[in-house]
Amino acid sequence: MPAKGKHRRPKFSALHRGIALAGTGGAVLVLPVLGATAANAAPAGAVTEPAAAPATYVVAAGDSLATIAQEHSVSGGWESLYENNRDVLGGDPGLIHPGLKLTLGEKDAAEPRPAAERADRSERDSAAAEPAAAPAEKTYTNDLDGWIKESLDIMAQHGIPGTYEGIHRNVMRESSGNPMAINNWDSNAVAGTPSKGLLQVIAPTFAAYHVPGTSLDSYDPVANITAACNYAADRYGSIDNVNGPY
Structure with a gap:
């Protein structure tokens, strides 16, 4: 009997068709190994298209x-x-x-914005969230200048014509700028309705031409001026057209 020989197991390439040796007594058969490549080859990786810009x-x-x-x-x-x-x-x-x-x-969306831009946007968003501050209320001095200016603003709201110069000129003639002036000697006084205030307005005229939003006291400087100017606008077109007793 022939001596037992040592046989080495042949190696197969995963990438090529291989052969196997099989012993059948003294003969050697060459057997093709089929499907090695198909069985062991890694599948081709799928190609991913980059996202379109x-x-x-x-x-x-x-x-x-x-x-x-x-x-x-x-x-x-x-x-x-x-x-x-x-x-x-x-x-x-x-x-x-x-x-x-x-x-x-x-x-x-993952791309971060520059820090300066984020800060700018944050400031604008905060500003937008805050309510707008109310405009400061206008103030007037408590003297003839302030009374005339306040009266002119009220007259503008009610469409009553008149200028600072026209009002000032007539005030100085009628009362010399004294809001408490009163005439107790003319015909109106004799009739029981003396002329009062800066522009010497009698009670019936003050009541008829009183401007809403002003005091009901005819001695009040602003109420007196606006009522007198309202009357002058109705009768003469404007206090600016008054240059004497009216």
């Missing part, structure tokens, strides 16, 4: 964000277009000029 548009003369957003069907309109291009447009969406390159689609 957002479309861009170069601003032309006469463009606005609204027209660009409408013509290119930008989702979210001009506001979205502005938000996606704040780094190009800056702080005013109305100021665009030819040559600017705008991104029409959504930019990468």
Whole structure:
């Protein structure tokens, strides 16, 4: 009997068709190994297409964000277009000029904005959230100058004509600027309705031409002036047209 020999197991390539040696007594058979490549080859990896970059548009003369957003069907309109291009447009969406390159689609949401831009936006958002401060109430001095100026503002609200000079001229003639002046000797006084105040208004005239929002006291400087000017406008067209007793 032939001596037992040592046989080495042949190696197979995963990439090529191989052969196997099989002993059958003294003969050697060559057997093809089929399917080695198909069984062991790694499948080809799928090729991933890179995401398409957002479309861009170069601003032309006469463009606005609204027209660009409408013509290119930008989702979210001009506001979205502005938000996606704040780094190009800056702080005013109305100021665009030819040559600017705008991104029409959504930019990468993960892309952080510059710190300065985030701070600027935060400040503007905070300012927008705060209610607007009420305008300061106008004040007037408690003297003839202040009384005339306050009266003129009230007269303007009610469409009553008159100027500072016209009022001042008549005040100085009628009362010399004394709001407590009273005439106790003329015909009105004899009839029981003396003329009172800066522009010497009698009670019936004051009641008829009193301007809403002013005092009901005919000695009150502003109430006296506005009532007298209202009367003068009705009778003479304006206190400016009064140059003597009226």
